[in-house]
Amino acid sequence: MKSDGSTPGMSDDELLYEVSERVATITINRPDRRNAMNGAVLEGMRASLESAKWDPEVRVVVLTGAGEKAFCAGADLEQTMPASSGGGPVAAHYGRGVLAEVFRDIFSLGMPVVGRINGHALAGGFGLALAADILIASDNATFGTPEINVGLWPMMITTVMKRSMPPKVALELMMTGRRVSAAEAVERGFVNKVVPASDLDDAVAEVTRELASKSPATMRLGRDAFYATLDMPADQALGYLQAQLGVVAQTEDAVEGMTAFLQKREPEWKGR
Incomplete structure (x- = not known):
């Protein structure tokens, strides 16, 4: 393309x-x-x-x-x-x-x-x-x-x-x-x-x-989770989202985002 x-x-x-x-x-x-x-x-x-x-x-x-x-x-x-x-x-x-x-x-x-x-x-x-x-x-x-x-x-x-x-x-x-x-x-x-x-x-x-301007890694995980839970029963969705939060928290971008916030600077996203 x-x-x-x-x-x-x-x-x-x-x-x-x-x-x-x-x-x-x-x-x-x-x-x-x-x-x-x-x-x-x-x-x-x-x-x-x-x-x-x-x-x-x-x-x-x-x-x-x-x-x-x-x-x-x-x-x-x-x-x-x-x-x-x-x-x-x-x-x-x-x-x-x-x-x-x-x-x-x-x-x-x-x-x-x-x-x-x-x-x-x-x-x-x-x-x-x-x-x-x-x-x-x-x-x-x-x-x-x-x-x-x-x-x-x-x-x-x-x-x-x-x-x-x-x-x-x-x-x-x-x-x-x-x-x-x-x-x-x-x-x-x-x-x-x-x-x-x-x-x-x-x-x-x-x-x-x-x-x-947002983290592409977090955006992908969050957007995927949003669509995956649209048709799920509430209890099942809560369990799925809890697991996905753990995945997001372990990304390099999540660490960078929190570090940048504490250091009062703009984050530099790596997309992973």
């Missing part, structure tokens, strides 16, 4: 990957299709996430879409219908599972993922946004699951919706297909911050700088 803005294997650069100042930015570059996801985009995203995961210079990942109108409008319907897939209904069935693999890649990434929501985030694009840890949205962004309007159901994003908002809120959105404004998204708790479109890049940069 290269950091010059191109993604290997995608000749028309439908997905861009760039690393700068410890931040890897993954951009769906199909503004003429409202950044809808096709198979090449999904596979390219998986490759980009894998590259970021093992790059020692990367501490934060940003997901976004090109242009100012759409973050991602979901699946590209012209390229996901069985007739156009070339492989029939069985191939289409397994092809839909690639989005689930992207979600798994994000959950197991080991570093923070920030969603830069620059416009509409709909259907699978809404799910992609919700898979991120922190969402910063422009004030013209909208969110929704319009699948019900065409006789479908947002099966593949149900898990990330339930993890990001109360169940009744998620079910209402899935059953009605209505769009949610950025302001309402903050009220509902699945967007962290809304800013004017002109301030979006600065707001995202502020968050990524803060995240990149």
Whole structure:
């Protein structure tokens, strides 16, 4: 994977990957299709996430879409219908599972993922946004699951919706297909911050700088523990977290952090 803005294997650069100042930015570059996801985009995203995961210079990942109108409008319907897939209904069935693999890649990434929501985030694009840890949205962004309007159901994003908002809120959105404004998204708790479109890049940069300044070892262990305990019974989660605290306390970064605090200086993280 290269950091010059191109993604290997995608000749028309439908997905861009760039690393700068410890931040890897993954951009769906199909503004003429409202950044809808096709198979090449999904596979390219998986490759980009894998590259970021093992790059020692990367501490934060940003997901976004090109242009100012759409973050991602979901699946590209012209390229996901069985007739156009070339492989029939069985191939289409397994092809839909690639989005689930992207979600798994994000959950197991080991570093923070920030969603830069620059416009509409709909259907699978809404799910992609919700898979991120922190969402910063422009004030013209909208969110929704319009699948019900065409006789479908947002099966593949149900898990990330339930993890990001109360169940009744998620079910209402899935059953009605209505769009949610950025302001309402903050009220509902699945967007962290809304800013004017002109301030979006600065707001995202502020968050990524803060995240990149933390211990990468502690961030990975803490983030992994957070997701591992989301669906655990409380008693099981308490035991797991106690064990993980012991692991964190034994890292070199924990020792460095406490030493730096006592010496009134900035810590120098080693990532181990």
